[in-house]
Amino acid sequence: MESMGRLGADEVLGGLDPQQRVVATSFGSPVVVLAGAGTGKTRAITHRIAYGALTGRIDPRRALAVTFTTKAAGELRSRLHSLGVPGVQARTFHSAALRQLSYFWPRVNGTELPPVASSVLGLVAEAARPLGVELETGLLRDLAGEISWAKVSNVPADRYPELAGAAGRSVAALDPDQVSDVLVRYEQVKKRRAVIDFDDILLCTIALLHEHPEVAEQVRAQYRHLTVDEFQDVSPVQRTLLELWLGEGRDVCVVGDPNQAIHTFAGAQPRYLEGFAREHPGALTLRLETNHRSTPEVLEAANATMGRGLRLRAVRPAGPRVEVAMSADEPSEAAEVAEWLRLRHEAGITWAEQAVLFRINAQAEMVQEALDEAGVPCVLRDAEGRGRSRDHRSSVVDAVTLSTIHSAKGLEWEAVAVIGLTEGMLPFVLATTPAQIAEERRLLHVAITRARTDLRLSWAPGGASGHGQRQPSRFLRDCGLTGGTSSTTTMPVRRRARPRTLPLCRVCGRSLSEAAEIKLGRHADCPGDVDVELFEALRAWRLRCAREQSLPAFVIFTEATLRALAEQRPSDRAGLLRIQGIGIDKAERYGDQVLGIIRAGGPATGDVTTTHKRG
Template sequence: MKFVADFHIHSHYSRATSRDLSFEQLHKWAQIKGIDIIGSGDISHPGWLAEIRNKLEPAEQGLFRLKKEYAVPLQAQVPVSCQRAVRFVLTGEISNIYKKRDHVRKIHNVVFFPSIAVAEQFQNALEKIGNIRSDGRPILGLDARNLLEMVLESHPESFLIPAHIWTPWFSVLGSKSGFDTIEQCFDDLTPHIFALETGLSSDPPMNWRLSQLDRYTLVSNSDAHSPSKLAREANLFNGEMCYSNILATLKSGDPQKFLGTIEFFPEEGKYHLDGHRKCSARLSPKETIANNGLCPVCGKKVTVGVLNRVEELADRPENSSHSNSKPYYSLIPLTEILGEILNVGPATKTVAQKFDKLLHKLGPEIDILMNIPLSSIEKTGNSLLAEAIRRMRQGEVQIAAGYDGEFGVIKVFTESERKKIGKQTAFFQDEIVPFAETTTNTLPVSLVRDAETPDSNQTEAANKSAAPVQFTDDFEDESGLNQHQREAIKYDGNFLLIIAGPGTGKTRTLTWRIATLIKDKGALPQQMLAVTFTNRAAEEMRERLIDLLGTATAQLITIKTFHALGAFILKNEAQLLNYQPNFSIYSDDEKTQLLKRINPQLSQKQIKMLSQQISDAKNDLTEIDPNATPSQTIRDEQFELLFQRYQQALRERLAFDFDDLIVQPIDLFLTHPEIKQKYQNMFRYISVDEFQDINFSQYFLLQQFITSQTNLCAIGDPDQAIYGFRGSDRRFFFQFEQDFPGARTFRLEKNYRSDAAILKASTQVIQKNPDHQQLNIWSNLVSNRRIDIFQTPTEKSEAETIVHQIEKMIGATSFFSLDSGRTDQDDAEPVAGFSDIAVLYRLHAQLGPLEEAFLRSGIPYQTFGEIPFYEIPEVRELMSYLKIIHNPHSDSDLIRIINTPPRGVGEQTLNLLLKYQHDNEISLWQALNRCRQIAPLSETQKQPVIQFVELIQQVRERATQLEISRLLDFVLEKMRFRAYYKNDFRRQHYWNQLLEKLQNKTDGLTEFLEQVALQNETDHFNPRAEKVALMTMHAAKGLEFGVVFIAGCEEELIPFRRQDHPVDIEEERRLFYVGMTRAKKRLLLLHTKSRFLFGERKSNRPSRFLNDIEQALKISQQAQLKQKPAVKNDRSGESQLTLF
């Protein structure tokens, strides 16, 4: 059977769409239009999928129908002549915005699924990547190739079709953000692409000019944003009406089964020709080249349209075809034809009445436009309509092509003819209006441009963007090192301090020095120790050293954070401390839980204060060396008792807390001089990164390694010391030369990161600090861009301003941004990808309004407020099993898993075990092993506990024989996870993710658990994720971004004033300096007139730091957001924002 299909539509969950996009209305309008199969649209949106489950039911294989209770009430509104069976197929559009090959790519794709279960599984996978709830067409920072991979993995019959492949802004071949070939986009998965959507601004003959597209089936869809826009373009099939046949037909392109497409006249599309809408400048490709790609009115870049882009990529002349060419039919919507005849708009009531009358007499719109004989149309009493449809079918039309977002206009009558028609039209009356003129100057549909082929060099010049500024100077050698860097790297003395301003190549200098010591000075790599403050910095240093020295040599170098170094020492010397090497490292959360468990009489507030007091007591070292420093901690008998009880509880559980990782090695070195000497000999070459952030206990530990034979290099910047609130002390940086006689200081001053204006402005801020380092930081990255300072009314408008600016920088994130005027075409030249942008703030409390704005916009983002992978409940329970296998004395982990999966250990049983544990001051594992002796427990309660202990012991025995991934697999089987949770797909997804992470782990269980325990906040940042980064200025330390926003530049916030605490204005100024110097190309600073924070609204002055920046470097402005469309529930009408 023959059928018509329109696969690409939207729901009311998509931005800028009609609220009438419900399944009931789609079912009704599909009949009116003459469509047999319609895409569901927006399959990735959870709300729309819920409506699919509720309103649709299975029909033919892979297809769905509207349930009778929803279909019947509206059926009376469909003319009898139009009524037909309508089917739905599961589809949806995904917007992929990401960086690839150093360009921002914005690609839209339509995905197809054979069942609701598969669609739901895909939706769950997608939600782990980005926000799918703000927009029916979600914006994801995901490579289109990786999206295709996810689709293919979801089911053998799932597939993907690149959408509207020619639109300048959002398509695979688009001039603004696409590729030159399909292969460049989808890489190795390109063979799985078998169909392409041509879009409203192109028709098949335009695509036939590219031989690279010959193998693809060219499809056309309406991309409807309201029900009445269905079938503007559609596809014609012949065969069984089911999902598998549609898939097979699109794959094969069999001309007996795929009969062609219904098309817009491509000139009516919004991006057919080139031009500049603001200036009403419409240009042919030839004119664009002659004007060097610039608007002849204002001199700005024009938007290059589809026709120009086709011309650029074509390898065939016009009017070409090939063996795989299919028929196509260019139509004009019936309402537009009626509007032209009646000389009124197509959306008027008059047209609607005539349209409805025609449907009742003749049938669906597609049949009227394509199939019904002209004589039958004329018999309805309207020769004008019959003549108009005849001209449309023959391509005898008058065209003013669309450009730069402006729809084209297609007319069937000339201006003189329309004047004659005038008010004499006797529409649907018995008399026939005589038709005097016929059209002689017809315009072939595909020949609307000058046929002359443009010069390729001119085309390249017209589309080329300005070249980036290069930064090289005469002092850099072939390795890219400048003179100051080389001097520091080659210095032969034992003690070296490097003051490295922001962006001056600190890590590069440090790694080159290490490599030079090994390659040129004969140092042994195993005698090298590099100390960092974050795991991310350690990993970056490792990667750079591998590049410089090769993997084998680099792996011999010890690169660790201070805490990882302490754990390394404690593991090696565990027996001296009466510990086992399989000790646990307690996080702050586990520390708090333990304190509460052994001190149930204390309130949560008291527990928090006690935890801090214990940390202070350890870090001031008075426990192990009373002469080390004056104690700042109040010590009394009660505290001493609580302190000793806590330490005993740690020992019983074979655990150390974070502070112990520094303090216990110091204690070990002081009490065992031979151990200290062992490590002094082990590490003869020591490099310390971010030296300005070191605290007293870390500095004391470092000093234990140093002898007269040690080679010590410390690098950092006192102007970037921002952790004084947690004990870091800059004075150790300043006393380096005093503590290490003969030390030499070098300065790195050439900045390779930031635009000169950003650098100058940040220097003006930091130099107001009395103890500012007099570094002459400079950059030859020069542009005419100034620092933007925005004032907004409130924190919500501040967040909206940030989102608005990002949309401009990305080149708009959606057609909504362009068409609504939220982003101008002139602003839409992409300068950044999502991962190039960071929004920084002083406090986590500022995050709420920012997240709301990002969620509304659909812009993908990441924040450290998100749950780290290993803290996700489904992952954490498996991690607890691994931790118990490693060390069974971890109470919190035992509590988490003792009844997971359920094994009959109830709450009452657990409470009795915990009481026994507390009364006897033992670990919970010890209590479990004694459960037979615990009288209050019944035999029924004891049995599952005994079985659990036996299972854990069996797994622990096997653990030594298995690699870590196989060990986890064993746990999943032995503990009956797979059997019990066989239908829990969320759990299974996370199990598989964890197994995948462990698959390539060469380290053992101990090393893996240590890595996880020592992760900090900044280690969770993923620089490769195509998402905007939202983070505190503290968390941004060590990172860099093309564009940086700093929100909340107001007094009381920047600088931050804690209640009942004096402001450390110097450290606050350093923090702002760190935030500013994260920016490479653009810096935008925002402040509000009033802000709601901590339960009250306050009006604050702009930050004093803004006044430190000279006027010539900044441009201040009031944020003016363009009016956004009303939300769906409030709007009185619909807005069809069409793609082309």
């Protein structure tokens, strides 16, 4: 065995808390680790592998650590390398399976493995064309997601209507029989094009190991020590593949958090984590409940959401209380969140250490608008975990993260605001079964445990128009966290405040502090030159756009932005971008129309349709 570097076994255990140390030193039977948020599960399992290698319990050249994302696999490799164990394979399920498939497929079939399709939407469109419905991108994505769910859940096409109905699943505008037909034709399209898709990587590997015992034996000889992270997210297909890799072996350690099981819509089955000890006689069940991330106040709220199961214990000192706020309506909620973020930035928390989390992406637009108004830079995190800056003035390196709760899983920030905590949003209106409601509750737990120190939970009875009688989420009510008014409680200043650079009035040269004045570029009482006819023309155009897109008018542009346009009358794209509240996205979406209205000096002519580039 190759040298493990200068670290000794005792040194590898140094710095671990007592629960982590038990995980790192437990061998000889299957191990399931129930690890709560912020309890250092990655640290525990990497030190377990390193300690096993240093004491001869594990041959690092025959160890495979499996996780769900390429980023997580890279972090495992990096940590193991720093511990002096560079030989361990750390891969995603698909990466490990594809490696095996690419090697063994030609040897048993005599042909090269078909290529993996770079995109499935074209395949789905071809399969769905006979339905005779409009195949817009949203429907194609929904169909692609449903095809993937059926495949990872072992749901055959002929049983889709029955099993999808039992699972409470549906695809908008299509009945279950139509989806079943698409499933059949989708496989036919792939066969004609001689390609496989992402899910086929696992299915083909399973078939290979099932049908060729000699291949299975070679794989098991190569990977004798298995570690699986995020086991609460394992699908039926992934679990089958893991059992085939394991065979009669017992050297397996699985790690997961039942309170963070939020991906059943994609086929994950938390019951595999909960039932692991029953299915593997003699398995050792360990728990990680010492949270090193969050303050006692944050953890009290997190524990209250779940009621039972893992109970997170704090080691950090007390911090500010959790703020629970009821706003008058959604625009007020967004504006108050912007002010909350700004106050924390003034207290020394960088923008990048702050986040706003929400249930669905549609909630992002109003928050972005409010942050623009307040001069707060933000970056929207997409489903693939990439950050896109909304404004050319916003640095992706130092900007507030806007994210759905699903996309925020695995991340953490110093300050987190969770918005929209109403019935119909969290739990979401489509969550009706007890299992679905339970998963929505776990979503709130995930959102809360992203915060290290500052946490704000908010809701609003009124919608974007100010009307409505929404109720606070039952999860807040269950925990006694419904809050009172929308008044903001200022946190104690724990860090040296940074001076805030304010823009200057273009008329008098004095500092501007109000958001509307910053957008206008001058004080309200300084003389301006608003073109009233142009302003009214822009308002009429905005109203038509809003009706066409079924959006509140202020989401297109606020009154302050229209007034700034009518006063400054930019002549090109660069001029548009100099106006506060107009970022690259809006300049691309509406810029040509706005500039046309300005050049005309009055009412716009022609079509008011826009490029639907949301986000």
